[in-house]
Amino acid sequence: MRAMAERLGHDPELWGIAGLLHDLDYEETKDQPSQHGLKTEEILKEKGVNPEVIEAIKAHNAEALGIQRKTDLDIAITCSECITGMVVATALVYPDKKISSVKASSIIKRMKQKEFARNVNRDLIRKCEEIHVPLEEFAELSLKAMGRISDQLGL
Numbered sequence: 310m311r312a313m314a315e316r317l318g319h320d321p322e323l324w325g326i327a328g329l330l331h332d333l334d335y336e337e338t339k340d341q342p343s344q345h346g347l348k349t350e351e352i353l354k355e356k357g358v359n360p361e362v363i364e365a366i367k368a369h370n371a372e373a374l375g376i377q378r379k380t381d382l383d384i385a386i387t388c389s390e391c392i393t394g395m396v397v398a399t400a401l402v403y404p405d406k407k408i409s410s411v412k413a414s415s416i417i418k419r420m421k422q423k424e425f426a427r428n429v430n431r432d433l434i435r436k437c438e439e440i441h442v443p444l445e446e447f448a449e450l451s452l453k454a455m456g457r458i459s460d461q462l463g464l
């Protein structure tokens with residue numbers, strides 16, 4: 310999210326926080342997708358968190374909540390969540406299981422294989438194009454950003 314903010318001229322701190330908090334209510338709502346994001350909204354509103362962040366957190370679950378994605382941040386959080394899943398799944402098929410072994414072109418190739426990481430929504434990844442980041446570049450940017458924290462990710 311920070312890398313996307315930098316790429317698009319937005320605030321990396323704000324976008325980073327949105328990414329960090331987006332699944333805050335995951336444990337509570339994992340069996341109720343239509344609530345995912347709404348519990349987080351309650352918690353963060355009370356804490357006075359920036360409304361843009363709260364809206365984006367709901368937007369990452371827009372389909373289940375029946376809402377529209379409006380801002381760059383709404384779209385970025387959605388496509389970023391999904392591509393990170395694809396990056397992790399792709400890294401795990403390499404013998405060393407390292408992000409540094411993965412190429413952007415491998416991510417794109419894997420996206421075309423329906424059965425590979427089938428829970429990762431490809432249409433949501435492609436939303437990067439709606440904020441004018443071509444898919445290839447988005448894959449590259451995501452790999453680089455995740456590569457910088459590969460130790461923390463254990464990949």
Ligand SMILES: [Fe+2]
Nearest residue numbers: 331332345369
């Ligand atoms: Fe989520």
